[in-house]
Amino acid sequence: MIPAMSRTPLHPAREQIELPMVLDCLSDPIRLAIVYQLARQEHVSSELCCGDFYALSGKSNLAYHFAKLRECGLMQTRVAGTNRFMRLRREDLEARFPGLLDAVINSAAKDADRLQLLSGCDAVDAD
Amino acid sequence: MIPAMSRTPLHPAREQIELPMVLDCLSDPIRLAIVYQLARQEHVSSELCCGDFYALSGKSNLAYHFAKLRECGLMQTRVAGTNRFMRLRREDLEARFPGLLDAVINSAAKDADRLQLLSGCDAVDAD
DNA sequence: CGCATTGTTCAATAGTTCTTGAACCAATTG
DNA sequence: CAATTGGTTCAAGAACTATTGAACAATGCG
Numbered sequence: 001m002i003p004a005m006s007r008t009p010l011h012p013a014r015e016q017i018e019l020p021m022v023l024d025c026l027s028d029p030i031r032l033a034i035v036y037q038l039a040r041q042e043h044v045s046s047e048l049c050c051g052d053f054y055a056l057s058g059k060s061n062l063a064y065h066f067a068k069l070r071e072c073g074l075m076q077t078r079v080a081g082t083n084r085f086m087r088l089r090r091e092d093l094e095a096r097f098p099g100l101l102d103a104v105i106n107s108a109a110k111d112a113d114r115l116q117l118l119s120g121c122d123a124v125d126a127d
Numbered sequence: 128m129i130p131a132m133s134r135t136p137l138h139p140a141r142e143q144i145e146l147p148m149v150l151d152c153l154s155d156p157i158r159l160a161i162v163y164q165l166a167r168q169e170h171v172s173s174e175l176c177c178g179d180f181y182a183l184s185g186k187s188n189l190a191y192h193f194a195k196l197r198e199c200g201l202m203q204t205r206v207a208g209t210n211r212f213m214r215l216r217r218e219d220l221e222a223r224f225p226g227l228l229d230a231v232i233n234s235a236a237k238d239a240d241r242l243q244l245l246s247g248c249d250a251v252d253a254d
Numbered sequence: 255c256g257c258a259t260t261g262t263t264c265a266a267t268a269g270t271t272c273t274t275g276a277a278c279c280a281a282t283t284g
Numbered sequence: 285c286a287a288t289t290g291g292t293t294c295a296a297g298a299a300c301t302a303t304t305g306a307a308c309a310a311t312g313c314g
Contacts, residue, residue, distance in 0.1 A: 132309050132310055155301090155302085208311055210311095
């Protein structure tokens, strides 16, 4: 039996991803910033780990938001040793809600300053 | 002096419309249904009045959700006699968040049954 | 005017969400 | 094994949200 904490957490199947939950998840400034940072550096690597987001909030609060992002189907978590790597579920989201994720990310990008999306962040290249 | 209740309520200017507030507003099932019904019959009339949404909830609860939709910039309310006519602020939203509203509405349309978007509604043509 | 219609506002309540720190778990390193 | 690293889980509190019914406001109509 694999120990509880080293198992990959549960993720909803593609068809279980619900629009209201996704929108609610993206409406929180910290979660929007997490998604934004993931999207912003997808051309470098599709994954980031928890520690890459410490500029946004404390560890336990981040774990709370990561769980929300997983449960609504926005993110996937892969366990590797003591690290958990997160990535956006782009394909699943595009299949369920075409154009939505990009519209949100592009809209967020326009307001990046106002939304403090990159405050103290060094995991993302500035353009 | 115009009596308080017959004045047009305050609406945010285009540049004051904030992404997190809009997403949060759209994440509530009742508000999503309101927006969806407004969008669905725009080809008939750009406006609906409060009573057209009684299938979704009670009067006072609807007034609460209408206020939220106004305050976040999704809807505009026009006062005409004892009626208030609502319409989507399509142009402002498109200018601030290109593609977002349509992505949400199209995604909602795909899940209309699951989301109970049209339950008991006769203000909207079925396709 | 008196009354119906259309909606809003208020107060109360149940439930939810975010945040924090402390405790904990698992894997790695010395 | 002990200490460190990387994250999660738990408990508690403050703040916010949705919902309800009753009271109210403004208009329209007989």
